[in-house]
Amino acid sequence: MNGVDFSFADQHLCALASGALWWPDLKLLCVSDLHLGKSERMARRGAPALPPYDNHDTLNRLAVDLERTKAEMVVCLGDSFDDLDASITLESCEKMQISSLQAGRRWIWIEGNHDPGPIELGGTHLSEWTCGPLVFRHIAQAGGQSEVSGHYHPKASVRIKGRSITRPAFLLDCNRLILPAYGTYTGGLRSSDPALSNLMETGAMAILTGSQPQIIPMPRRV
Amino acid sequence: MTQIPTRIAAWFAAKGWSIHPHQQEMFDRAQDPASLLIAPTGGGKTMAGFLPSLVELADGGHKGLHTIYVSPLKALAADIKRNLRTPVDEIGLPIRIEDRTGDTSATQKKRQRADPPHILLTTPESLALLTSYEDAPRMFDGVQRVVVDEIHALAESKRGDQLMLALARLQHLCPDMRRVGLSATVEDPAAIARFLARHPDPCRIIQADPGPDPDISMLETQEMPPWSGGGAAYAIPAVLDQIRQHKTTLIFHNTRAQAEIFFHNIWLANDEGLPIGIHHGSLDRQQRERVEAAMVRGDLRAIVCTGSLDLGIDWGDVDLVIQIGAPKNVKRLVQRIGRANHRYNAPSKALLVPANRFEVVECVAALEAAKAHELDGESRGSGPRDVLCQHILIAAAAGPFNANTLFTEMTSAGPYAQLTRTEFDACLEFCATGGYALRAYDRWQRLQQRPDGLWQLRDPRAAQRIRMNLGTIQDTDTLKVRLKRNRGGKPLGEVEETFAASLTPGDTFLIGGQIVRYEGLREMVVEVSRRADKKPKIATFSGTKFATSTQLSERILHMFAQPDWPQLPSHTAEWLALQRDMSHLPQRDRLLIESFPNDGRENLCVYGFAGRNAQQTLGLLLTKRMEETGLAPLGFVATDYATLIWGLDEVTDPRPLFQLGALRDGLDKWLAGNAVMKRTFRASATIAGLIERNIGGQRKNGRQATFSSDILYDTLLKYDPNHLLMQITREEAMRGLVDFGRIEAMVARIGDRIDLLRLDRVSPLAAPLFLEVGKVPVKGAAEERLLAEESARLLQVAGLQPM
Known part of the structure; x- marks a missing residue:
């Protein structure tokens, strides 16, 4: 598997190059912030019509990860839809694509701030979910322990030989793990931003996604 | 023929001035539909442009706007107002003159639309904005003349293309409007005349005496x-x-x-x-x-x-x-x-x-x-279609339009005279629906065709968004710099966002001639404090790039061929001799390549002397071959003389890099993935209205609040590679590149006359290249290698085991 293996809350986990989290013992794949329906929502609000291929692209990448891992369980960590209307206005082919990805798997939708209610699609809808020692929720909570979350769309930058390399990144410390955004039309928040620097403990690490994911001490503001 | 009224002539006489021949000719030709004056600075260009307006307005009979003056600079509009006021006041002419730029207050702007002055001094962007209002026909009613100052500068950029589209609109509203262009000395006046005139109207070129040589x-x-x-x-x-x-x-x-x-x-x-x-x-x-x-x-x-x-x-x-x-x-x-x-x-x-x-x-x-009076310059080709898309949106903001009428109007603008109906329809389709191969958002179309055939905005509130994002100037995103105080200190200026992102608190840099210390970023404002240091820690923020003309390159190559250089100062002659001694001097019929380590990286300097566009193209081609042969290139920069490529591994044999077949193979894919294309896409997508820079008065922070334009580019490349904006991106990128055919011809001509020299350090001739701006990163295997090495190093420093 192309990823970085690490241990968190005594569990063996793997940060995949794609930005998905893989938990091999449970055959569980976790993705965060898919933001399906983003381009449609923007057009609805009167913004320019962005290329309408984002749902297709996000779901295709998810299909590849599911195929590779043979996952039996999927957790979508919230903000799976850009808003609740977006979950309704999905094209029928996109709904079918989601259904076919769900076939034969347990599927959990965690609520996010963009999609804070139940949606019509199959799967279980939960505000948060505890599985063994791990808690899955959308936004990290103060004092959270063994917590897997998303929301911030973290990214990290390193300067090497005069070049700055920035990638979406997993952030990891002794208490929490924050996943990068998986959706195609998503931006990122630098790990050096106070919102993330203050959240993460001393000694936090960042795992940069990309064709060969790499782990480094989490970049902070000096 | 009209005579200059006595009181105006008397004022000239009282100043001890006589009317220059070109001023008289411009006056005599004032009824022509278009004329272009070429005159050196100080040749009384402004007076030549305005004299007919002053005469026509002298009797006080004209109601409303008479003359619109457009200049590329706000400061210039303000300056002309000052200079024009003097004769108007001293002669006592009943003429109201006002300027309107980005700096004009909102109240003043509103009043000008209701009650316009006789002479309005403005910029291309402010004029385009004025044409986007529903009341434009009323405001521009009766306009007789438009004077475009410094037209040689405008004709070089998309700002000029936008202006010519705005003039086409004005001409439609005011069929009698006459056009005057004022230009500095240029190499091809006829091209500027075609640019200015309503197509296919003639445009007389009036040449002032160029004056003595400087x-x-x-x-x-x-x-x-x-x-x-x-x-x-x-x-x-x-x-x-x-x-x-x-x-x-x-x-x-x-x-x-x-x-x-x-x-x-x-x-x-x-x-x-x-x-x-x-x-x-x-x-x-x-x-x-x-x-x-x-x-x-x-x-x-x-x-x-x-x-x-x-x-x-x-x-x-x-x-x-x-x-x-x-x-x-x-x-x-x-x-x-x-x-x-x-x-x-x-x-x-x-x-x-x-x-x-x-x-x-x-x-x-x-x-x-x-x-030798040799001016240089290159023709720009026809008007870019991203500007056309923006203009369609501007037209829609002004009110419902008929597509046939708009097409006819647009093709009367010089830069768009060759526009085909198919090209226009593609732009209209893009503005209306996004123009994607996959039909989507039908309910949310931006423009809709009404039953009567006219096109209009689906949501009238969109007009405000369109106006806020109008313009073609593509500054890199900049951030304001202020002194840190409790309630917002003195503003000092602006720096590029990328420069701001590289700062850490305590860094010092120069702005407005003073050294300041970076304190932090607050709500998109860079806060600094004053420092009395002698030297800034970080010297500079990045600047603009100018291309040298190929003509100068030729002269330089010629100079290099001399055995010695009596026309150069001795220090420079010695420096060239050192280059000849340590390496070679580039020659016309051979290709010199230097290879040397510098600052922990390997460098390759290719002296093609082919002009910046060709050297840029060469950089793209050579980095492609280096990536394919595992030489891990990291980036390149091109000047008019050379391309400097840096990477992780030394090049020992140039021949595999110049294999013609391999150069061509997979080139489209390589080019499509390159930073040059992504930059171009960003600019064109912003102008064409796909990316909005301003939302509700706040320029959005391109980094966090939203995702980068690169993602849009990658998505289109994957799913809709022939989308209009991808076509425009390719067209626009090619303006900064040359046909690959030309590079192939150069490679074929040089054959095996390639001299690769391995040096132990940077050569005298290569040294200035390290300061060039406009570096193009190559994102390939080298980046992954760097990241892996850095990860291992950081983990070791932190005392951690690689996982």
Whole structure:
């Protein structure tokens, strides 16, 4: 598997190059912030019509990860839809694509701030979910322990030989793990931003996604 | 033929002025639908442009707007207002003159739309904005003349294309409107005349006497210029000496960063406290206005400046122009020199100060070309379609339109005379639906066709969004810089966002000639405090890139072939001899390649002397082959003479890089993934209205709030590679590149006459290349290797085991 293996809350986990989290013992794949329906929502609000291929692209990448891992369980960590209307206005082919990805798997939708209610699609809808020692929720909570979350769309930058390399990144410390955004039309928040620097403990690490994911001490503001 | 009214003629006589022949000719031709005046600075261009308006307005009979004056600079509009007021007031003409730019207050702007002045002085962007209002027909009712100043500068950019589309709109509203263009000396006046005129109207070209040749030479200094570097600090004592000997000196720089550094250094050496100011586009408006006012009062002995003073602002008694750094092209040099000595028919005086030894060679070549009256320049081709998309949106904001009428109107603009109906329809489709191969958002279309066939905005509120994002100037995103205080300190200017992102608290840098310390970023404002340090930690922020003309390249290559160089200062001749000794000097019929390590990376310098576009293309092609052969290139930069490529591994054999078949194979894919394309896409997508820079008055932070335009580009490339914006991106990118066929021809011509020299360090000729701006990163295997090495290193430093 192309990823970085690490241990968190005594569990063996793997940060995949794609930005998905893989938990091999449970055959569980976790993705965060898919933001399906983003381009449609923007057009609805009167913004320019962005290329309408984002749902297709996000779901295709998810299909590849599911195929590779043979996952039996999927957790979508919230903000799976850009808003609740977006979950309704999905094209029928996109709904079918989601259904076919769900076939034969347990599927959990965690609520996010963009999609804070139940949606019509199959799967279980939960505000948060505890599985063994791990808690899955959308936004990290103060004092959270063994917590897997998303929301911030973290990214990290390193300067090497005069070049700055920035990638979406997993952030990891002794208490929490924050996943990068998986959706195609998503931006990122630098790990050096106070919102993330203050959240993460001393000694936090960042795992940069990309064709060969790499782990480094989490970049902070000096 | 109309006569000049006696009281106006009398005013001229009282000033002791006579009307120049070209002013008289412009007046005699005032009824022509279009005319273009080519005159040197100081040739009374402004009066030639306005005289017919003053005469037509003299009897006070005209109601409403009569003449629209458009200039590329806000400062120029304000300056013309001042200069025009004098004769109008002294003669006592009943003419109201007002300016309207981005700096005009909202109340004033609103009033102008209801009750326009006789003469309105404005910029292309403000004019385009005016045409986007529903009440445009009322405001522009009765307009007789439009005067486009510095049209040679506008014709080089998309701002000019936008202006010509706006004029087409105006002409539609005011069929009698006559057009006048005022231009500095250019190499191809006929091209500018075609650009200006309503197609296919004729446009007469009136040439003023170009005046005597300028008195132009190189500044002699005691100190030698360095091998590389752009600061020209060595010349400071000699420049101060010149300032002392002249009334007012303009000191031009090619980039803002160079201007900042030079200004800082000249102040450190200015023991007698000569009043010297700085003026460039990144400075805060109030700061600029203060300098402009001091200049008008004649309080300043010198101004350190950039292109923001390039255009014909008429300030004070400038009697010397100093150009720091090689002028890069002859036309720009001649236009800048025109700034000195505004008396017509007196030679302008200018001094060139090369910043390094290579620039000495360039300056000598530029001097020879200026003396030979050889101007350079390249034709721009037809108008870009991203601007067309924006103009369709502007038309929609003004009200429902008929597509046939709009097409006819647009093809009357010179730059769009060749536009086909199919091309226009594709742009209209893009504006209406996004124009995607996959039909989507039908309910949310931006433009809808009504039952009567007219097109209109689906949501009328969209007009406001369109107006807020109007314009074609693609600044890199900039952030304001302020002194840190409790409630927002004094604004100092702007820096590029990428520069701000590289700062950590405690870093010091130069802005407005002072050293400041970076304190932090607050709500998209860079907060700084003043420092009394002598040297900034970080020298500069990035600047603009100018291309040298191929014509200068030819002269330089010719010079290199000489056995020795009597026309060059001895230090530069010795420097060239050293290059010949240590490496080679590039020759016309061979290709010199140097390979050397520098600063922990491997470098390859390819001296093609083919012009910047060709060298840029060569950089793309060679990095492709280096990536394929595992040489891990990291990036390249191109100048008119050479391409410098850096990477992780040494190139020992150039032949695999130049294999023609392999160069062609997979080229489309390589090119499509390159940073050049992504940059171009960003600019075109913003102009065409796919990306909005301004939402609700707040420019969005391109980094966090939203995702990058690269994602949109990658998505289109994957799913809709023939989308209109991808076509436009390819067209626009090719303006900065050359046909691959030309590079192939060059490679074929050179054959095996390639000299690869391995050096142990950077050669004299390659040294200046490290300072070039416009670097193109290559994101391939090298980046992954760097990241892996850095990860291992950081983990080791942190005492951690790799996982």
